[in-house]
Amino acid sequence: MASHNAGKVAENAALLAEYGIGIVSAKELGLPVPEETETSFLGNATLKALAAARASRLVALADDSGFSVAALDGAPGVHTADWAELPGGGRDYAAAMAKVRDLAAPHADRTAWFTCALVLAWPDGHVEGFEGRAMGEWVWPPRGPGGFGYDPMFQPAGQALTFAEMDKAGKHAISHRANAFRMLAEACLKG
Ligand SMILES: O=P(O)(O)OP(=O)(O)OP(=O)(O)OC[C@H]1O[C@@H](n2cnc3c(O)ncnc32)[C@H](O)[C@@H]1O
Numbered sequence: 001m002a003s004h005n006a007g008k009v010a011e012n013a014a015l016l017a018e019y020g021i022g023i024v025s026a027k028e029l030g031l032p033v034p035e036e037t038e039t040s041f042l043g044n045a046t047l048k049a050l051a052a053a054r055a056s057r058l059v060a061l062a063d064d065s066g067f068s069v070a071a072l073d074g075a076p077g078v079h080t081a082d083w084a085e086l087p088g089g090g091r092d093y094a095a096a097m098a099k100v101r102d103l104a105a106p107h108a109d110r111t112a113w114f115t116c117a118l119v120l121a122w123p124d125g126h127v128e129g130f131e132g133r134a135m136g137e138w139v140w141p142p143r144g145p146g147g148f149g150y151d152p153m154f155q156p157a158g159q160a161l162t163f164a165e166m167d168k169a170g171k172h173a174i175s176h177r178a179n180a181f182r183m184l185a186e187a188c189l190k191g
């Protein structure tokens with residue numbers, strides 16, 4: 001699993017476990033964190049998956065994801081992690097969510113969504129990529145102790161709870177990650 005984000009690794013591990021597939025994370029293997037230089041989720045996921053597959057000689061799954069606000073033209077988007085980055089290293093998601101709220105609050109449109117690009121890469125350079133979304137609204141104040149990242153400020157369409165208020169199964173039933181994973185499973189894991 002070509003990711004250094006514990007929340008993502010746990011969610012993808014749970015999705016893969018349904019197919020009897022175990023994972024070892026890039027962090028556990030001591031792989032470097034590649035620079036995410038592409039302008040799309042699929043581009044960055046491809047770069048991360050290929051780097052891990054080539055370094056580990058194993059099939060690697062990368063997950064590039066992010067939060068988008070319609071009134072901010074899709075920002076923070078591929079820069080979602082950067083908005084949480086602290087100057088001295090580490091991340092502050094409470095501050096990142098407050099920044100999104102401050103910029104978005106003047107706009108009446110509360111539409112927001114998560115995107116997840118999943119890319120499988122083989123050591124020989126073959127790649128397969130899939131993208132999923134979860135549509136909804138941003139809410140303030142943030143609510144819920146679960147999930148990770150920006151989950152407390154996202155309420156999926158038609159739901160009363162934020163992602164952070166749902167249990168794991170509730171988020172998996174409708175998440176951007178599970179939607180992308182369903183396509184990946186259909187194409188690469190079944191049969
Ligand atoms: O690149 P890797 O090592 O996988 O880990 P990362 O945390 O840097 O991941 P990204 O570059 O893809 O940035 C994604 C950002 O979006 C956030 N994010 C992704 N999926 C999310 C989810 O399901 N719920 C809440 N926040 C999420 C995540 O916390 C990051 O801040």
Ligand SMILES: [Mg+2]
Nearest residue numbers: 004005036081
């Ligand atoms: Mg990253």
